[in-house]
Amino acid sequence: MSGIKFNRIALIGIGLIGSSLARIIREKDLAGHISIATRSKKTLYKARELVLGDSYTIDSAEAVKDADLVIISVPVGASGIVARNIANSLKFGAIVTDVGSAKASVISQMQPELPDHVHFIPGHPIAGTEFSGPCAGFAELFSNRWCILTPIPGTNEEALEKLNAFWVACGSKTDWMDPVHHDLILAMVSHLPHIIAYSIIGTANNLEKAIHAEVIAYSASGFRDFTRLSSSDPAMWRDICLHNRDAILEVLGRFSEDLALLQRAIRCEDSDALFELFTYTRAIRQDVIEEEKKKNRPSCGNK
Amino acid sequence: MSGIKFNRIALIGIGLIGSSLARIIREKDLAGHISIATRSKKTLYKARELVLGDSYTIDSAEAVKDADLVIISVPVGASGIVARNIANSLKFGAIVTDVGSAKASVISQMQPELPDHVHFIPGHPIAGTEFSGPCAGFAELFSNRWCILTPIPGTNEEALEKLNAFWVACGSKTDWMDPVHHDLILAMVSHLPHIIAYSIIGTANNLEKAIHAEVIAYSASGFRDFTRLSSSDPAMWRDICLHNRDAILEVLGRFSEDLALLQRAIRCEDSDALFELFTYTRAIRQDVIEEEKKKNRPSCGNK
Numbered sequence: 001m002s003g004i005k006f007n008r009i010a011l012i013g014i015g016l017i018g019s020s021l022a023r024i025i026r027e028k029d030l031a032g033h034i035s036i037a038t039r040s041k042k043t044l045y046k047a048r049e050l051v052l053g054d055s056y057t058i059d060s061a062e063a064v065k066d067a068d069l070v071i072i073s074v075p076v077g078a079s080g081i082v083a084r085n086i087a088n089s090l091k092f093g094a095i096v097t098d099v100g101s102a103k104a105s106v107i108s109q110m111q112p113e114l115p116d117h118v119h120f121i122p123g124h125p126i127a128g129t130e131f132s133g134p135c136a137g138f139a140e141l142f143s144n145r146w147c148i149l150t151p152i153p154g155t156n157e158e159a160l161e162k163l164n165a166f167w168v169a170c171g172s173k174t175d176w177m178d179p180v181h182h183d184l185i186l187a188m189v190s191h192l193p194h195i196i197a198y199s200i201i202g203t204a205n206n207l208e209k210a211i212h213a214e215v216i217a218y219s220a221s222g223f224r225d226f227t228r229l230s231s232s233d234p235a236m237w238r239d240i241c242l243h244n245r246d247a248i249l250e251v252l253g254r255f256s257e258d259l260a261l262l263q264r265a266i267r268c269e270d271s272d273a274l275f276e277l278f279t280y281t282r283a284i285r286q287d288v289i290e291e292e293k294k295k296n297r298p299s300c301g302n303k
Numbered sequence: 304m305s306g307i308k309f310n311r312i313a314l315i316g317i318g319l320i321g322s323s324l325a326r327i328i329r330e331k332d333l334a335g336h337i338s339i340a341t342r343s344k345k346t347l348y349k350a351r352e353l354v355l356g357d358s359y360t361i362d363s364a365e366a367v368k369d370a371d372l373v374i375i376s377v378p379v380g381a382s383g384i385v386a387r388n389i390a391n392s393l394k395f396g397a398i399v400t401d402v403g404s405a406k407a408s409v410i411s412q413m414q415p416e417l418p419d420h421v422h423f424i425p426g427h428p429i430a431g432t433e434f435s436g437p438c439a440g441f442a443e444l445f446s447n448r449w450c451i452l453t454p455i456p457g458t459n460e461e462a463l464e465k466l467n468a469f470w471v472a473c474g475s476k477t478d479w480m481d482p483v484h485h486d487l488i489l490a491m492v493s494h495l496p497h498i499i500a501y502s503i504i505g506t507a508n509n510l511e512k513a514i515h516a517e518v519i520a521y522s523a524s525g526f527r528d529f530t531r532l533s534s535s536d537p538a539m540w541r542d543i544c545l546h547n548r549d550a551i552l553e554v555l556g557r558f559s560e561d562l563a564l565l566q567r568a569i570r571c572e573d574s575d576a577l578f579e580l581f582t583y584t585r586a587i588r589q590d591v592i593e594e595e596k597k598k599n600r601p602s603c604g605n606k
Contacts (some may be wrong), residue, residue, distance in 0.1 A: 126523060189521045193525035202584060203495075206561070211488060215321060218451075224591055229528065231588035261503050267552060274544050275537055281533040
């Protein structure tokens with residue numbers, strides 16, 4: 001029993017993340033009232049049909065009235081506009097957070113728009129699937145997954161602890177991090193793999209038509225994993241590329257260098273170099289497996 | 304009930320593939336006798352301990368005596384040496400096949416060594432896991448997975464049908480293909496994804512030590528899939544790179560071009576180009592999922 005409960009939580013955006021939040025908030029009784037806003041009428045009807053909240057509107061300013069927690073779950077490129085729309089309707093002392101994958105950009109977009117009387121605490125639950133929309137959400141999405149908070153200097157401690165407790169109640173393990181550092185880590189562990197996956201699928205797609213069908217037929221041998229990553233929400237990924245541009249170009253540059261070296265080792269038939277590379281990567285897999293074992297142990301909240 | 308049964312099957316190499324074959328051959332009663340050969344005494348002891356066969360030797364020539372089916376499951380770079388070792392001991396009319404992922408190279412290594420009185424039919428079961436060695440094998444490895452035969456001109460029809468029936472009895476769907484065409488398809492669906500995965504793990508590993516730990520901690524967001532691919536057997540992958548060099552360099556070249564274009568789109572903040580790429584890759588995922596649904600329908604053997 002977490003004990004954390006908000007009078008009113010406003011969810012702006014009700015896609016995979018927003019609708020998963022709605023479900024877990026209901027399940028864990030984390031809010032007296034859930035108000036939902038989304039730009040698209042069609043999506044709003046779907047959310048209502050699924051009974052994800054208590055009130056529904058296409059007007060985000062309307063949704064945030066009296067809310068003591070506002071969670072913005074929209075593609076990162078839309079964060080600034082949303083902040084501008086809700087700024088004048090926010091309750092005094094409300095916590096405003098988001099779930100975007102590029103924190104420095106979200107901060108620079110939102111902070112100038114928001115009034116001083118709210119607690120703006122950027123966040124990022126590292127959780128997702130290749131599916132999107134309100135039907136794709138599920139209450140267990142955050143269970144045992146990391147949620148990283150990237151508080152800006154001068155953040156109110158009490159508000160931070162409260163938001164932290166909220167994510168723990170949703171099942172997450174939490175961590176706090178500098179926004180720029182977060183963006184570099186995420187560029188490496190998430191953005192680069194997705195970009196590579198999108199690119200490799202593109203390469204396959206550009207092959208001659210006859211080969212294309214066989215690529216699909218024999219996809220089980222490695223290619224398949226990439227198709228999953230590359231079927232995530234396109235608007236979300238476009239925005240991540242645009243809003244975490246510098247960190248992504250940094251890791252992409254490093255990756256291109258490494259790939260060029262590997263390509264040369266293949267061209268020069270450098271047997272020893274290939275064997276060495278293909279051996280030491282095994283150790284990282286071992287570390288990842290060890291990390292996963294830890295997941296089954298109880299979370300102790302933030303560090 | 305398949306009806307196919309060999310008097311004696313010799314398995315040269317008893318790693319993931321060889322030991323999975325031993326298990327399914329036993330389970331389906333496809334051989335009167337299974338003889339096992341491997342270079343390493345330690346691996347041979349392990350195979351004996353697991354009771355994978357009926358006889359065990361470190362001498363491949365000894366193992367193939369009287370065998371009417373010989374299956375070579377070694378890293379592709381060792382195919383030629385194995386062929387030379389067994390050439391003078393092969394039974395008249397024996398079928399000799401392999402399981403390597405690079406067919407043109409295996410053919411050029413093995414064909415000159417083998418006597419005219421055997422039927423050499425190269426093959427490639429597209430099945431595997433990231434684990435290796437005799438303990439890693441399991442009887443279901445080939446179930447509903449493709450096995451591609453790449454017969455050379457003039458191959459005896461009866462022998463080909465017999466080998467085909469063997470793989471179908473092991474649970475595989477079979478297909479016949481030109482060796483060079485096979486190598487290009489596999490370069491795209493399997494070799495390129497693995498090489499990219501090895502490379503991206505290398506990039507992560509070269510990051511500053513502080514970042515490294517966090518990359519492991521937050522690996523769930525895409526990176527994890529790559530660590531699985533990149534923990535496969537290093538000797539096997541070194542040999543694939545060396546022996547399917549041309550096809551791999553061809554697809555790697557195409558991939559590098561595509562990645563450079565994507566990198567430029569990110570650098571130039573070309574929102575439309577990014578959205579378009581991230582959208583059309585979804586269609587390929589759909590094709591892959593459709594293909595997987597077909598798997599649950601019964602196989603009708605070769606085409």
